[in-house]
Structures are given as C-alpha cells and as structure tokens.
Amino acid sequence: MRVAIASDHAAVHLRAHLVEGLHKLGHEVEDLGCEADERVDYPDYASAVAGSVVTGNADRGILLCGTGIGMAIAANKVIGIRAALVHDVTTARLAMEHNDANILCLGARVIGPLVALECVTVWLAAEFEHRHQSRLDKIAAME
Numbered sequence: 001m002r003v004a005i006a007s008d009h010a011a012v013h014l015r016a017h018l019v020e021g022l023h024k025l026g027h028e029v030e031d032l033g034c035e036a037d038e039r040v041d042y043p044d045y046a047s048a049v050a051g052s053v054v055t056g057n058a059d060r061g062i063l064l065c066g067t068g069i070g071m072a073i074a075a076n077k078v079i080g081i082r083a084a085l086v087h088d089v090t091t092a093r094l095a096m097e098h099n100d101a102n103i104l105c106l107g108a109r110v111i112g113p114l115v116a117l118e119c120v121t122v123w124l125a126a127e128f129e130h131r132h133q134s135r136l137d138k139i140a141a142m143e
Contacts, residue, residue, distance in 0.1 A: 001027050001028070001059045001060065001124060002027070002028045002030065002057070002058045002059045002060075003022055003027050003028070003029055003030070003058060003059065003060050003061065003062060003124070004029075004030040004032060004048075004049045004052035004053060004057065004058035004060075004061040004062070005018060005019060005022070005029060005030070005031055005032065005049065005061065005062040005063075005064075006031070006032035006033055006034070006045035006046070006048055006049045006061075006062075006063060006064070007033075007034060007045065007063070007064035007065065007108070008034060008040050008041070008042040008045060008064070008065045008066070008070075008071075009034060009036070009037045009038055009039050009040050010037075010064075010065050010066035010108055010109060011064035011065055011066065011106075011107075011108035012034065012035075012036065012037045013037075013108070013113075014064050014106070014108040014113055014116055015031070015064050017113040017116070017117065018062060018064070018113075018116060018117060018120055019031055021117045021120065021121075022120070025121065025124070027124070030052060030057065030058055032045060032048045032049055032052070033045060033048075042063075042065045042070045042071055042074060043070075043074040045063065045071070046063055046070075046071050046074035046075040046078075046083075047074065047075075047078070049061035049062070049063055049075065049103060050074075050075045050078035050081045050083075050103065051078070053080075053081060053102050053103060054078060054079070054080045054081060060102055060103065060104070060123075060124065061075075061083075061102065061103040061104070062103065062104050062105075062106070062120060063075055063083065063103055063104070063105045063106075064105070064106050064107070064108055064116075065105075065107065065108070066107055066108060066109040066110075067107035067109060067110055068085045068086075068105040068106050068107035068110070069085060069105075069107070071083070071085075071105045072084070072085040072105040075103050075105065079143045080102075080143075081102060081103055082099055082100060082101045082102050082103070082136070082139070083101065083102075083103035083104075083105050084099055084101035084103070084104060084105065085105040085106075085107075086104060086105070086106065086119055086123070087106075087107075087110065087111055087119075088111075088115065088119065089115075089118050089119055089122045091119075092104065092118075092119035092120070092122045092123040092126075093122045093123065093126045095123060095126075096123050096126035096127065096128060097126050097127065097128060097129045097132075098129065098132050099132070099136070100128040100132070100136055101123070104119065104120060104123050106119060106120075
C-alpha cells in the first residue's frame, strides 16, 4: 500500500518511528515532512497529505501532531478526505470499518510509539464494511 505521512514539529520523532515501521510492514511510504523539531504550521502538512490521498498518489495518509486534533480538523477541510483521530487500536480499526477513513490522525503527546504503530497496523489491515456506505454518502453530500 502507498502511504503518505507527515507531522508537525511536535511529532517528528513519532513520524520517524512510524516510517520505519511502515517500511518493515512492506508499505511504500511518501514522507512529506517536517524535517526538524522547529515550529511549523500543521495545516501545511495536512494539506500535503490530503492532496496526495485525493489525487491517488497515496492510498491512505497518516498525520501526526501533538494531539492529532489540529491535523484532523485541517485534513477534513479537503473534499474527499475522511480523517479520523484515534487513540487506540479499537478506534483505529473502527475508523476504517465504519467510516472508511482515508487518513489516520495521531497525537504524539497523548500516545506512545508502540501504540501508534499498533493503531497504524490495525487500520491498514482493516476493511470498510459497506453496510455503512449510506452514511458516507450523506457526509459526501454535505461537502
């Protein structure tokens, strides 16, 4: 699977951990930054990953910041994006099964690297349950 990933300054180290884990799992990774732990604006990185997903460059995206909240808000402004903020493997799995989330958002200040990698692994392995499609259609109509 092709996965685009980016973080702001608060999650540089978590992003590096996840990039390594994604490679070990056999995924193709498009790392869109940021490059250092100096302050940056998270909407720029949310836009880059969301753009990669909606254009088909990436199958799915991962966004990381301190809490994941800002990235989720920003990414969900892009038409066609369903970004889900998750904190554990259950919410990660359900983000795909029930919501067909094409971007996963995680907070480096609220979960550790092992849990984050477990969330990513479960989300990438999960499949959308099409019985929820009518709800996604209603969300798309709101766009």
